[in-house]
Amino acid sequence: MSDRLPVFPLSTVLxxxxxxxxxxxEERYRALVRELVAQSSDEPHEFGVVTLRHGSEVAPDPGDGPAAAMPPVRAEDLYEVGCTAELRHVTELPDGRFDIMTVGRRRFTVLGVEQGPEPYLCARVRWLADEDQADESAHLLAPRVLTAFRAYLELLRPNSEVLDQVPDDPTVLSHLVAATAQLTVEERQLLLATPDTASRLRTELRLLNRESGLLARVRAVPVPLSDLARPASPN
Known part of the structure; x- marks a missing residue:
């Protein structure tokens, strides 16, 4: 069974x-915000955030001058797994624009995109299982990942405050690491699509060790950075 969900294609992974x-x-997304605000408190005030494989996430700002029409977004332009953004705070500006604050809520798989009567893009989605409680292996992996994450951040930003508040929940930690570490879009998408916390933590441990090793080499060996570069994300 699938549901229909408004979606916002972005270059980021939520x-x-x-x-x-x-x-x-954009007027189409202003309309979406107005509709979400008007919903009753019983309904989830959320829309889908899906990462673009290629293309632009929004039309150019009208304040920047005239622009050509944006080509329609197709299913193949998007990654398959996204996350809903729940509306938490809305500030309407005098010219009708909005500054909004959202929080990621639940994951889904995109089955297809469609342009219906709404001005914004919609998609047919299948919800992915929520991770209500991490298993024993996730609880065993979490301290190792946290240690590796602290070491990575210290290499990335020496002498800075590293993780003032550490989440106790392994699932929350896995999402924090995935969103914070300097990974490619493909790697973040892989982590978002990973079905369980333990598997996500295992992948993150490998990625953090790789990144820490790369940072240590960059700091210790006077070689051109191009020799150590990883393939860049296409986004």
């Missing part, structure tokens, strides 16, 4: 529990 601020200036 994870459950993570904050995503957005500035809304």
């Amino acid at each position: 994870f459950p529990g993570l904050v995503l601020p957005l500035h809304i200036f």
Whole structure:
């Protein structure tokens, strides 16, 4: 069984529990925000965030001058797994734009995109299972991932405050690491699509160790950065 969901194609990957601020200036998404605000409190005030494989996430700002029409977004332009953004705070600006604060809520798989009577894009989605409680292996992996994450952040930003508040829940930690580490879009999408916390933590442990090793080499060996570069994300 599938549901129909408004979707906002972006160049970023949203994870459950993570904050995503957005500035809304396109009229089609202004309309979406107005509809969400008008919904009753019993309905989820959420829309889907899906990462673009290629193409632009929004039309150019009208304030920047005239622009050509945007080509329609197709299913193949998007990654298959997205996350809903729940509306938490809305500020309407004098010119009708919005500054909104959202929080990632639940994951879904895109089955198809469609342009219906609404001005914004919609998709048919299948909800992915919620991770209500991490298993024993996730609880065993979480301290190892946290240690690797602290070491990685210290290499990335020496002498800075590293993780003032550490989440106790392994699932929350796995999403925080996925959103914070400097990974490619493909790697973040892989983590978002991973079905369980333990598998996500295992992948993150490998990625963090790789990234820490790369950072240590960059700091210790005077070689051209191009020799150590990884393939860039196409987004």
